Structures are given as C-alpha cells and as structure tokens.
Amino acid sequence: MRTLDLDSLEIFRTVVTEGGVIRAAEKLNRVQSNVTTRVRQLEERLGVRLFRRKGRALEPSPEGLVLLQYADRLLRLADEAQGVLQSGRPRGVFRLGSLESTAGSRLPSLLSRYHLEYPEVTVELVTGTTGALLRRMAAFEIEAAFVSEPFTAPDLNSRVMFDEELVLVSSKSQKKIRNAADLGAVTLVAFASGCSYRQRLQEWIGLAGVMPARVLEFSSYQAMLACVSAGSGVAIVPRSLLEALRAMDDVQLHPLPEAVRRNHTHLVWHGTPSLALERLMAMPASPTRPTAQRVKRAA
Numbered sequence: 001m002r003t004l005d006l007d008s009l010e011i012f013r014t015v016v017t018e019g020g021v022i023r024a025a026e027k028l029n030r031v032q033s034n035v036t037t038r039v040r041q042l043e044e045r046l047g048v049r050l051f052r053r054k055g056r057a058l059e060p061s062p063e064g065l066v067l068l069q070y071a072d073r074l075l076r077l078a079d080e081a082q083g084v085l086q087s088g089r090p091r092g093v094f095r096l097g098s099l100e101s102t103a104g105s106r107l108p109s110l111l112s113r114y115h116l117e118y119p120e121v122t123v124e125l126v127t128g129t130t131g132a133l134l135r136r137m138a139a140f141e142i143e144a145a146f147v148s149e150p151f152t153a154p155d156l157n158s159r160v161m162f163d164e165e166l167v168l169v170s171s172k173s174q175k176k177i178r179n180a181a182d183l184g185a186v187t188l189v190a191f192a193s194g195c196s197y198r199q200r201l202q203e204w205i206g207l208a209g210v211m212p213a214r215v216l217e218f219s220s221y222q223a224m225l226a227c228v229s230a231g232s233g234v235a236i237v238p239r240s241l242l243e244a245l246r247a248m249d250d251v252q253l254h255p256l257p258e259a260v261r262r263n264h265t266h267l268v269w270h271g272t273p274s275l276a277l278e279r280l281m282a283m284p285a286s287p288t289r290p291t292a293q294r295v296k297r298a299a
Contacts, residue, residue: 076092080092096144147196160266185212
C-alpha cells in the first residue's frame with residue numbers, strides 16, 4: 001500500500017518553502033493544526049523525521065531534503081498530466097541544463113521561440129560543464145541537458161542538436177600555432193575539470209608530449225577570453241560563441257586538427273521525454289535531423 005499522496009506532498013513542500021507551519025497554513029488556506037497533523041502523519045508513514053527546528057523556523061532534515069526532490073518531481077508530473085489532459089499543451093516547470101557556451105550562442109533564439117509557442121511552460125535553465133550536468137541528470141535535478149562530446153552516459157538517451165567548430169584562441173601577440181608542439185609549456189585557460197572541451201584540448205597536447213605549465217580555471221567565457229586576450233594563456237572555444245560574444249577581433253584564432261575541431265552538442269534525457277521536452281526537440285535547432293539514440297561510450 002502506498003504511503004504517499006499528492007496532498008501530503010504539497011503540504012510538506014509548502015512547509016519547506018515557507019519555512020514553517022504558520023506561513024504554510026496561510027498559503028494553503030488551511031488551519032495550522034491540520035498542516036501539523038498531515039506532516040506528522042507523513043513522518044509516521046515513512047518512519048523518518050522530515051524537519052528539524054532552527055530557532056523559530058523549521059528546516060528539512062537530510063531525509064526531508066531527499067523527499068523534497070521526489071515531491072517536486074511528482075507534483076510537477078501531476079500538474080503536467082492535468083494540463084495535458086485539459087489542453088494537450090505542455091505546462092509547468094521545465095528544468096533544463098546547458099553548457100555555458102551553448103546557453104550563450106545557441107539557446108537564446110531557440111528558447112525565445114519556445115517561450116512564444118508555449119508560454120505556459122516555465123523553463124529553469126542551469127549551466128555547467130558536461131560532467132557537472134551529467135551528475136545533475138543522475139540525481140534527477142534536471143530533466144534534460146545540452147552536453148558536449150566526449151562523454152559517457154549509458155543510461156541516457158541522446159540526440160545530436162548542434163554541430164560545433166572548435167578553435168584554439170590566444171592573444172594577438174602569440175606566434176602562429178600550427179600543431180600541439182608549438183604550444184611548449186603553455187598555460188591553459190579553461191573551465192573546471194569535467195569540461196569536455198578542456199578534455200579534448202588536453203588529450204591533443206598530451207599526444208604530442210606537451211605538458212601544460214598550469215591551468216587557470218574560470219566559470220565564464222567572458223572572463224576566459226579576457227584572460228586569453230591579455231596574454232595569460234590559450235583556450236579552446238566554439239567559433240559560434242566567439243561570434244555570439246563579438247569577440248572574434250579580440251583574440252587570435254588557430255586552426256585545430258579535424259579530429260579535435262569537429263564537435264557535436266547532444267541533448268540527453270532519461271527514458272520517455274515529457275511533453276515539454278518533446279516540443280523542444282520538435283523545434284528546428286540544427287540543419288540536420290538526427291535520430292535519438294542510446295549513448296553507449298565516449299565519443
């Protein structure tokens with residue numbers, strides 16, 4: 001017999017978001033005793049404490065934080081099911097992950113068109129490296145994500161969405177770089193470990209026996225490009241991002257070998273896509289029309 005019901009989950013989530021029973025009761029238009037009773041009944045059915053007191057406020061216990069993730073998903077699915085049955089259109093919150101570069105160069109137009117077509121959907125976009133986004137996917141914190149090759153995700157479905165051309169950038173005073181050996185003991189300017197572009201660059205120079213002098217890690221491409229332009233190191237970035245940021249004239253571009261230069265951005269998701277995700281995938285985002293596939297190994 002199931003111990004969870006949507007009403008109890010809604011009450012529990014509201015107590016969490018409002019920080020206590022009094023404000024939760026006001027928001028739910030219920031009496032305080034009813035809210036307290038429903039939370040206690042939920043704790044008894046699950047056999048765990050869901051809250052602990054912090055001063056006058058309540059905060060979720062570790063078990064409560066786990067339940068909160070599932071409550072968000074279950075309530076979102078319930079809202080989506082009701083909305084679909086009533087209107088046949090997606091609605092509710094759609095949590096989407098993306099690479100920083102994809103968010104800056106590829107998604108503005110796509111998400112703008114999506115919002116105009118489906119205003120009932122609230123897209124919550126989070127950015128990160130491929131590795132970070134895949135970890136969030138594994139924890140079901142996001143529903144889908146735009147990630148880059150190479151990556152390994154055997155439990156996810158994948159669809160190629162964008163073709164990218166990667167370029168090596170340096171300051172304008174840098175001598176021409178024709179191969180990895182020309183880099184010498186270079187300083188790499190990159191995102192944190194887990195960035196697919198960084199991995200691709202390190203593999204390329206590693207095959208040539210080049211060891212970076214150090215790695216400067218940044219959390220935004222604007223900061224990375226400013227550092228590169230100032231002569232602090234080299235970085236690998238998509239050409240589309242340079243064009244989007246209008247930074248082509250600020251740095252020097254060096255061509256990369258075909259195996260390094262050509263790259264794809266994938267959209268990955270769990271199982272059967274939701275209606276909101278289906279509608280996003282149906283929008284033209286690339287000149288090609290790739291088919292969905294199961295990811296089996298790193299590209």
